Amino acid sequence: MSTSSSSSSSSSSSSSSAAAGLRLEGITVTYPGHRSPVLDGLDLEVADGRLLALLGPSGCGKTTTVQIASGLLAPTSGAVYLRGTDVTRTPPERRGAAVVFQQPMLLPHRTALDNVAFPARVRGRPRRAARASALEHLRRVGLDALADRYPRQLSGGQAQRVALARALAAEPAVLLLDEPFSALDPGLRHTMRELLTSVQREWAVTTVLVTHDQSEAAAVADTVALLDHGRLLQQARPADLYAHPDSLAVARFLGCATALPGSVTPHGRFACPLGELELPGTVTHRGTGHLVIRPEAVRLDTGPDGVSAVVRSVRPEGPFTALVADTAAGPVHALLPPGPQPAASERVRLHLPVAHRWVVAG
Numbered sequence: 001m002s003t004s005s006s007s008s009s010s011s012s013s014s015s016s017s018a019a020a021g022l023r024l025e026g027i028t029v030t031y032p033g034h035r036s037p038v039l040d041g042l043d044l045e046v047a048d049g050r051l052l053a054l055l056g057p058s059g060c061g062k063t064t065t066v067q068i069a070s071g072l073l074a075p076t077s078g079a080v081y082l083r084g085t086d087v088t089r090t091p092p093e094r095r096g097a098a099v100v101f102q103q104p105m106l107l108p109h110r111t112a113l114d115n116v117a118f119p120a121r122v123r124g125r126p127r128r129a130a131r132a133s134a135l136e137h138l139r140r141v142g143l144d145a146l147a148d149r150y151p152r153q154l155s156g157g158q159a160q161r162v163a164l165a166r167a168l169a170a171e172p173a174v175l176l177l178d179e180p181f182s183a184l185d186p187g188l189r190h191t192m193r194e195l196l197t198s199v200q201r202e203w204a205v206t207t208v209l210v211t212h213d214q215s216e217a218a219a220v221a222d223t224v225a226l227l228d229h230g231r232l233l234q235q236a237r238p239a240d241l242y243a244h245p246d247s248l249a250v251a252r253f254l255g256c257a258t259a260l261p262g263s264v265t266p267h268g269r270f271a272c273p274l275g276e277l278e279l280p281g282t283v284t285h286r287g288t289g290h291l292v293i294r295p296e297a298v299r300l301d302t303g304p305d306g307v308s309a310v311v312r313s314v315r316p317e318g319p320f321t322a323l324v325a326d327t328a329a330g331p332v333h334a335l336l337p338p339g340p341q342p343a344a345s346e347r348v349r350l351h352l353p354v355a356h357r358w359v360v361a362g
Ligand SMILES: Nc1ncnc2c1ncn2[C@@H]1O[C@H](COP(=O)(O)OP(=O)(O)OP(=O)(O)O)[C@@H](O)[C@H]1O
Pocket: 031, 038, 056, 057, 058, 059, 060, 061, 062, 063, 064, 065
């Protein structure tokens, strides 16, 4: 774990990145012996005091990005700025980044309190002051009553809270969380998610959360960055990412399986084998592309305006029903609320609300 509070020793300043809590500029990482880079000219910015969730398929470079930001790994090229200061060559212990990993990595022979006091003690703070501050941080994560326990006497969730308190006690310029909740059961993950949101909001610490969990990202993040093959596909507020994906790849990654090929006419309608479909005014794309619509927006329709389709498959998904139906333009995926559902091979009409239609290139 790298925990340190100051980046005052850092070298130069970038005026363009002054407003950002963390900025990665053109980061490329190529591991020795590898031909293609793991990170490929990655630009990423987290506004000061905000939380960015880093999403992407396994192996896309999320952990490598955290290592670059923390200083545990040096980029092949590119620069790292913390609050506008170039820290690319600042070692991890003086950079001002705190990392929480999937495992809490507490010191086994120290109590929870002394684990949290550790970063301050390393920085030379007197024991009494370091412990007083540590107790306050334990209180913030709801664990002050367990301050005297050793790591072996803590549950997984409690230990991870101690790790979070320790990271915050370092008063970092940036908090880097690399899948910190993925080893916890779903209920506890939810609790930890709420704790993170309240702690992060209260202290306004610039945070990067690596997660595989899209709902976690959407629940806690101010912005979400989607990586693929070491490149940034899109960075946006969660609702915008879902409603207005930049590309078919982003739409698909976020669970939008419907992609009907066609083209946007000069008049802003979508021409496809279903006819000329109305589009919302927000669609700016012109020419060929795919009409995408999220499955939860699609509804069964009994009126004349619906799109004719034949049900290909129906299966339960929790309390909902996942339905795939073939239209003249291609399959449409729907996530239907509880209620009577059609059977496979049945002819149905689907309502594709205009406000939820979106067109991406490709
Ligand atoms: N030290 C290393 N040497 C060589 N290759 C590495 C090293 N560390 C990571 N890689 C490779 O770099 C790529 C990105 O790895 P990274 O751990 O950053 O991905 P990730 O998105 O965090 O993956 P996951 O979601 O599975 O944790 C992977 O192909 C991985 O095998």
